[in-house]
Amino acid sequence: MSQPLYVIKIGGNVIDNPEACSRFLRSFAHIKGPKILVHGGGKIATQIAARLQIETRMVEGRRITDKPMLDVVTMVYGGLVNKNLVAQLQALGCNAIGLTGADGGIIRSVRRPVKTIDYGFVGDIEAVNGEQIHAILGSSLIPVIAPLTYSTSGDLLNTNADTMASVTGVAMSEFYEVNLIYCFEKKGVLSDPDDDTAVIAALNLDSYHFYKSTGVINKGMIPKLDNAFDALQAGISKVMICHADDLIEAIDSEAGTAITL
Numbered sequence: 001m002s003q004p005l006y007v008i009k010i011g012g013n014v015i016d017n018p019e020a021c022s023r024f025l026r027s028f029a030h031i032k033g034p035k036i037l038v039h040g041g042g043k044i045a046t047q048i049a050a051r052l053q054i055e056t057r058m059v060e061g062r063r064i065t066d067k068p069m070l071d072v073v074t075m076v077y078g079g080l081v082n083k084n085l086v087a088q089l090q091a092l093g094c095n096a097i098g099l100t101g102a103d104g105g106i107i108r109s110v111r112r113p114v115k116t117i118d119y120g121f122v123g124d125i126e127a128v129n130g131e132q133i134h135a136i137l138g139s140s141l142i143p144v145i146a147p148l149t150y151s152t153s154g155d156l157l158n159t160n161a162d163t164m165a166s167v168t169g170v171a172m173s174e175f176y177e178v179n180l181i182y183c184f185e186k187k188g189v190l191s192d193p194d195d196d197t198a199v200i201a202a203l204n205l206d207s208y209h210f211y212k213s214t215g216v217i218n219k220g221m222i223p224k225l226d227n228a229f230d231a232l233q234a235g236i237s238k239v240m241i242c243h244a245d246d247l248i249e250a251i252d253s254e255a256g257t258a259i260t261l
């Protein structure tokens, strides 16, 4: 059996809370062996854009990214958020290296074609350079990946962080037994949105479709789960969705929601 690799995604609501973020990073630092952190930061991008008087428009959970917004997300994801996470991990003894999809050519995308909506500089992922990421991990570095990719025409493209984590995990399953864990600010996928303790311990495709049809699963959880099921269908060993405080317990299947086909 191949070696385990942990691909952990942390969402913007946790990153935006310094105490919650530092608790999460301490747990992340405890994970032994090869690991990758993929981060979001959507909430912070929205706040900084507002300070610059740039309006945020989201359609189906995706940010409309015109040139001024691309500049904001480049600065926020590739700079502010990524480098602060790297600095904090270094202080915890983790040799983290901050990367966008453009660095080392690790994740290439194509600008999303305009159908009814023009998303602007938003990328749909075309290729992940798993060999390159494997080589970085082989140097005992811990990649911290920002949700930006590059196109063959030289653009940086804004790319959903949940999707970045899923496709990165899939590419790495050629080399490792990949565990993909989505960490956010709730205890898992909930069967009652008003009850934070109503965690669904295991969610398969049938129960997902049921909860989606009743509206219990909605908004940002839908694309997150679509990414989770895509990852399982493409060969990832295990996918969990859990609270950022419960990362270690979720690795041991003692907290959060296990996603199964």
Ligand SMILES: Nc1ncnc2c1ncn2[C@@H]1O[C@H](COP(=O)(O)OP(=O)(O)O)[C@@H](O)[C@H]1O
Binding pocket: 010, 011, 012, 013, 014, 040, 183, 184, 185, 186, 188, 189, 190, 191, 192, 193, 216, 217, 218, 219, 220, 221, 222, 224
């Ligand atoms: N059934 C559900 N259980 C938990 N969260 C849900 C559910 N349905 C919708 N959500 C929403 O999904 C959000 C998570 O998606 P998103 O905001 O995209 O996450 P992230 O912070 O990781 O980017 C939660 O903040 C929650 O409001």
Ligand SMILES: CC(=O)N[C@@H](CCC(=O)OP(=O)(O)O)C(=O)O
Binding pocket: 010, 011, 012, 013, 039, 040, 041, 042, 043, 045, 061, 062, 063, 073, 122, 123, 147, 158, 159, 160, 161, 162
């Ligand atoms: C295209 C697109 O929508 N990109 C996302 C990337 C950040 C992200 O995914 O952040 P969270 O994980 O914190 O939501 C955005 O700009 O909001």
